[in-house]
Amino acid sequence: MNFTTGIVLPTTLALAAAAAITNLWLSIRIGALRQKHKVSVGDGGNEAIQRRMRAQLNFAENTFLVLVLVAAIELSGHGGWWLPLVALAYAVGRILHGLGMDGGKLQWGRMVGTLVTMLTLVGLAGVAAWLAFQYS
Template identity: 60%
Template sequence: MTLPLVLPITLGAVAAAALINIWLSIRCGQVRTAEKVSVGDGGNDKLIRRMRAHANFNENTPIVLVLIAALELANPGSPALAVVAGVYLAGRVMHGLGMDGGSFAIGRMIGTLITLLTLLGLAIWAIMSAMA
C-alpha cells in the first residue's frame, strides 16, 4: 500500500478547526472588551461561558484530529470519515453557541453529545482498523 502524500480530509478538518478556534477566541475577546476584563474572567458569567467553550474545544479537538489523520492513513478517501469530521466540527460550533445560554442553550447539549459520540466512534473505528 502506498501512503498518500496529502490527507485531504485531515487538511480540511484541521483548517476548519483552526477557523472555529479563531472564532471562539474572538467571541471571548468581544466580551473582554465590552466588559473591560483584561485578565482572567473577572467573575463575568458570559466571559466564563465563552472561555469554557473555547477551552472545551481545545481539550477535545486535538485527539479527534489525530484520530481522523490516523484513520485517513489507514482508510484513504473514506467518505464516512469526511462526514464524521464535518459533523464533529458542526457540533463544536453548536456547543460554542449553546454555551451562551438563551434561546440556543440546547446547542450545548447537542454539541457535547456529538463530541462524545464522535470520540467513541473514531476510537472504535481505530481499534477495528488496527486489528484488521
C-alpha cells in the first residue's frame, strides 16, 4: 500500500487498536457479571461489578493520555525502536490490571499494571517535555 498522501503513525494506530479491543473486553466482563447477578444498570452494590467497572474507568482515564503522548512523540519523528515496546508494555500492563482488579490469584496484576501505567506516563511525559524544550 502507498501512504504517500498522509502521515502514518504505526505505533499509535497499533496501540489505539489494542486499546479499543481491551476496552471492549473490559466492557464484556462487566456485562457478564451484571447478567450473572441480574443487575441491569450500575453495580447494584455488588463489589465484583464495582471492581470491574473501576478497572474499565481506570483504563479509560489513562489510555487517552498515553495515546496522545505516543502520537505526539511519533509525529515528532523521535519514536524510534523503543516507542512500540513502551506501547506494548502499556497494553500488557492494562490487561494485567483488569485481571488483577478481580482479586484472587491474579491480584498481583493490579499492582503490576498500575506500576507499568505510572512508569509509562512519567516516561512518555518526560520525553514529550524534553522534545518540547528542544523545539522551543
